[in-house]
Amino acid sequence: xxxxxxxxxxxxxxxxxxxxxxxxxxxxxxxxxxxxxxxxxxxxxxxxxxxxxxxxxxxxxxxxxxxxxxxxxxxxxxxxxxxxxxxxxxxxxxxxxxxxxxxxxxxxxxxxxxxxxxxxxxxxxxxxxxxxxxxxxxxxxxxxxxxxxxxxxxxxxxxxxxxxxxxxxxxxxxxxxxxxxxxxxxxxxxxxxxxxxxxxxxxxxxxxxxxxxxxxxxxxxxxxxxxxxxxxxxxxxxxxxxxxxxxxxxxxxxxxxxxxxxxxxxxxxxxxxxxxxxxxxxxxxxxxxxxxxxxxxxxxxxxxxxxxxxxxxxxxxxxxxxxxxxxxxxxxxxxxxxxxxxxxxxxxxxxxxxxxxxxxxxxxxxxxxxxxxxxxxxxxxxxxxxxxxxxxxxxxxxxxxxxxxxxxxxxxxxxxxxxxxxxxxxxxxxxxxxxxxxxxxxxxxxxxxxxxxxxxxxxxxxxxxxxxxxxxxxxxxxxxxxxxxxxxxxxxxxxxxxxxxxxxxxxxxxxxxxxxxxxxxxxxxxxxxxxxxxxxxxxxxxxxxxxxxxxxxxxxxxxxxxxxxxxxxxxxxxxxxxxxxxxxxxxxxxxxxxxxxxxxxxxxx
Amino acid sequence: xxxxxxxxxxxxxxxxxxxxxxxxxxxxxxxxxxxxxxxxxxxxxxxxxxxxxxxxxxxxxxxxxxxxxxxxxxxxxxxxxxxxxxxxxxxxxxxxxxxxxxxxxxxxxxxxxxxxxxxxxxxxxxxxxxxxxxxxxxxxxxxxxxxxxxxxxxxxxxxxxxxxxxxxxxxxxxxxxxxxxxxxxxxxxxxxxxxxxxxxxxxxxxxxxxxxxxxxxxxxxxxxxxxxxxxxxxxxxxxxxxxxxxxxxxxxxxxxxxxxxxxxxxxxxxxxxxxxxxxxxxxxxxxxxxxxxxxxxxxxxxxxxxxxxxxxxxxxxxxxx
Numbered sequence: 063x064x065x066x067x068x069x070x071x072x073x074x075x076x077x078x079x080x081x082x083x084x085x086x087x088x089x090x091x092x093x094x095x096x097x098x099x100x101x102x103x104x105x106x107x108x109x110x111x112x113x114x115x116x117x118x119x120x121x122x123x124x125x126x127x128x129x130x131x132x133x134x135x136x137x138x139x140x141x142x143x144x145x146x147x148x149x150x151x152x153x154x155x156x157x158x159x160x161x162x163x164x165x166x167x168x169x170x171x172x173x174x175x176x177x178x179x180x181x182x183x184x185x186x187x188x189x190x191x192x193x194x195x196x197x198x199x200x201x202x203x204x205x206x207x208x209x210x211x212x213x214x215x216x217x218x219x220x221x222x223x224x225x226x227x228x229x230x231x232x233x234x235x236x237x238x239x240x241x242x243x244x245x246x247x248x249x250x251x252x253x254x255x256x257x258x259x260x261x262x263x264x265x266x267x268x269x270x271x272x273x274x275x276x277x278x279x280x281x282x283x284x285x286x287x288x289x290x291x292x293x294x295x296x297x298x299x300x301x302x303x304x305x306x307x308x309x310x311x312x313x314x315x316x317x318x319x320x321x322x323x324x325x326x327x328x329x330x331x332x333x334x335x336x337x338x339x340x341x342x343x344x345x346x347x348x349x350x351x352x353x354x355x356x357x358x359x360x361x362x363x364x365x366x367x368x369x370x371x372x373x374x375x376x377x378x379x380x381x382x383x384x385x386x387x388x389x390x391x392x393x394x395x396x397x398x399x400x401x402x403x404x405x406x407x408x409x410x411x412x413x414x415x416x417x418x419x420x421x422x423x424x425x426x427x428x429x430x431x432x433x434x435x436x437x438x439x440x441x442x443x444x445x446x447x448x449x450x451x452x453x454x455x456x457x458x459x460x461x462x463x464x465x466x467x468x469x470x471x472x473x474x475x476x477x478x479x480x481x482x483x484x485x486x487x488x489x490x491x492x493x494x495x496x497x498x499x500x501x502x503x504x505x506x507x508x509x510x511x512x513x514x515x516x517x518x519x520x521x522x523x524x525x526x527x528x529x530x531x532x533x534x535x536x537x538x539x540x541x542x543x544x545x546x547x548x549x550x551x552x553x554x555x556x557x558x559x560x561x562x563x564x565x566x567x568x569x570x571x572x573x574x575x576x577x578x579x580x581x582x583x584x585x586x587x588x589x590x591x592x593x594x595x596x597x598x599x600x601x602x603x604x605x606x607x608x609x610x611x612x613x614x615x616x617x618x619x620x621x622x623x624x625x626x627x628x629x630x631x632x633x634x635x636x637x638x639x640x641x642x643x644x645x646x647x648x649x650x651x652x653x654x655x656x657x658x659x660x661x662x663x664x665x666x667x
Numbered sequence: 668x669x670x671x672x673x674x675x676x677x678x679x680x681x682x683x684x685x686x687x688x689x690x691x692x693x694x695x696x697x698x699x700x701x702x703x704x705x706x707x708x709x710x711x712x713x714x715x716x717x718x719x720x721x722x723x724x725x726x727x728x729x730x731x732x733x734x735x736x737x738x739x740x741x742x743x744x745x746x747x748x749x750x751x752x753x754x755x756x757x758x759x760x761x762x763x764x765x766x767x768x769x770x771x772x773x774x775x776x777x778x779x780x781x782x783x784x785x786x787x788x789x790x791x792x793x794x795x796x797x798x799x800x801x802x803x804x805x806x807x808x809x810x811x812x813x814x815x816x817x818x819x820x821x822x823x824x825x826x827x828x829x830x831x832x833x834x835x836x837x838x839x840x841x842x843x844x845x846x847x848x849x850x851x852x853x854x855x856x857x858x859x860x861x862x863x864x865x866x867x868x869x870x871x872x873x874x875x876x877x878x879x880x881x882x883x884x885x886x887x888x889x890x891x892x893x894x895x896x897x898x899x900x901x902x903x904x905x906x907x908x909x910x911x912x913x914x915x916x917x918x919x920x921x922x923x924x925x926x927x928x929x930x931x932x933x934x935x936x937x938x939x940x941x942x943x944x945x946x947x948x949x950x951x952x953x954x955x956x957x958x959x960x961x962x963x964x965x966x967x968x969x970x971x972x973x974x975x976x977x978x979x980x981x982x983x984x985x986x987x988x
Contacts, residue, residue, distance in 0.1 A: 218767055219762040219763075219764055219767045219768035220767060220768050220769055220770040220771075221770075222728070222760075222762075223760065223762060223768055223769075223828070223831065224770075224778075224781060225728070226726065226728055226755060226758070226759070226760045227755050227756075227781055227782045227785055227786075227831075227834075227835070228751070228752035228753065228754070228755025228756065228782075228785060228786065229781065229785050230752070230785070233785065237773070237781075238770055238773075241770075241772045241773065242770065242771075242772055389850040389851075389852055389853075390821075390850055489938060489939075503939055503940070504714070505939065506939065533713035533714055533877060534713070534877065534878075534879075534918060534921040534922050534923075535713060535917055535918060535921045535935075535936045536713075537921065537923075538920075538921035538933055538935055539935050539936070541923075542933070542935055560850060560851060561851070561923060562851065562925055563922065563923025563924055563925055564923045566923065566924065566925045566926075566927070567923045567924070567930070587927075590925060600852065601851065601852060602925065603855075604851045604852045604854065604855040605851055605880075605925055606854075606855065606858070606878075606880040606881050606883065606884050607880055607924055607925045607926060608925065608926055611859075611884060612854070612855040612858065612859075612884060613855055613859075614852055614853060614854070614855035614856030614857075614858075614859060615852035615853075615855075615856075616856070618820045618822065618823075618853075
């Protein structure tokens, strides 16, 4: 609520001042006093007198009343009518849509000043006319914004849900649609008020608006212009008042929009830059393809340091597949981005990760970039948003080749791209290479992503949920492809997934993560046949496979800023005892694997 | 006794109109489906199979292009009519996306209470009490009725969505991929909740999913769709133990299994699913079927009854065993 305070008080003060004008001990704003014409300062007139000797302060405040009245009234009318027309047009479609949209288009065809001239000529100048003109001018904006917002909101699930409940149209429009499109409308309203104040001043300045001697800011500017060289401050005051009002209005509407959005409370405040920590411990015992030791990811938040990945160690051998599994929020994806060096700026990796003997985390960015997409590559979950929609996919694969091997040349790179597309199973790769991403299915796009990752024959491929967005039959084909590539080229694969079935079918080793830590790791066949950690057990029991009824795990993964003091899984664990809540258990070797549980020996097999 | 009956329903999108070019997309092409009182019917298929469209047709949210849907013996009134609105109280829908299906600007209590306000004219304390009871029923703390959707996890939001769908005490619930975007540990909770609610309330349910394993535990019968046509249907025990249609077999074999013993030889379907805009002639699955022969291209195969309610749309079902 604090962001609302300052602009709210400011706008409130201005409105109060304008409304209280009759009550304030001000000189009459229209009484002329030609003797004191253009006086700089007089007792009772701190801002001086204007060209007819009228009190400037008094005229400024009375003028605010006139200007703001016109601006608010015009914007409110435009908003009310425009939103109604837009809502009906966007929701009912058909005739209402045609009427609302075409009406707005016709209005938009008139140049604003011409329209104002026309109406003023017909109706004569005055405050009422001005309000009428301005509300017509701002009407199309409200219609169009509302109409567009309704069109995009009407097919959202939450709107369909209320429709499925059989809500009458007024209830649906008022309770569900209107609050959800209120943000842009509020902004539109603030813009309309602000520009109406300016336009009022402009039209009054041209003599088309408020009729003298009624004070208005526009008329004050108009009057001051004539005597600009004698009394420049006369121009300053109304201009200052105008700018200040508009600025405060805009600030207020921005703050209002944020305050009215209940989601805003959940938005994290901006992160602070964090300290660099010492990376790397001892060199790896024996060279593996990827050796991760004590990897942590730290993010500094206003509430203190959080560690969404903590003390992770694992090894990937050439030609082998290591799977990382766990629920959402366990830190799987951050682990992958940390290894690839793609962490967001606020996050920082500590520990060590050796790729073929080179420590990655302490490597300068320039050298890491050479590794990325070259010897080590990554495939992301969402192929839809990872491909550039305006380039042909063949060119994008060729680009990946040229980024690391510019000596290949454009023509050869394109030929190589087609060969790669064939290798990942795209039928008719010549035609496929000329396609744009939107012409391909989800499975095809994921194949293109894999082709790009394979462009420079990586020795390590990190795949972050590569098949989650795909159908099972397509998933089977992609997993098949990855297995083939691994066998043929001896590529190491890190597969991040939440599907235990996928792990069981393709991985050699598995790392089970829970709340930033490894809770169990070992060979897949052994871990799945006899899980030692209660979390691994619970995860396996939740899979609707086999004859047993699947069982859920109560509760959710705790957030990084509120880890339980002892074992992090203890609050959800059916085997937890008092000791589990006391101190965090260490990862200990057990039956040829590693497990982080105090009670693994006591658990029933 | 059948509660909802779809007879040869069809839905074509994007056809007709003055400026429409070419043919529309037949999302659902002549499907018969029935859901008996208290029965759970699973609808499985991959993207583009028309399973969500079928769900909306059976709810009456979309008018069918051809065929018709009867609910409790009477034809569904046209969407938007007074009778249609009144009928909403007897049907509920649960959506896939736990984030997009709730209005982020209203408290969950207000959203759950919507149905009560609309159909029962219930207000104030009475409605609040009812909402609290619903929250309790779906396993949420009734004191949180004033909280907003963003304060809940994905699984909890899905519970809110279920409470909203159940508020008016419907006879028929359509669950459109309700667990697909949840973690497996949460999936099992929600499936269990739906199973319990179905038993306690005697709900008839249409459960739409691409995950065959989930359907198996929750549903009595299952319908397998491919490009808007029924490939196979029957009791889950029959269809999962002895799938007869080549597509059902491919789908089952592609589903990753934990237990190595349950894993059969994986059938990788060649090529890509055909575009629903331009489906193959005859059997729509023939372009990817290992058993296809020239006769398959001639006419759409009829559903042949194999006994025990299992029906398969394949002319070679006897030969391929």
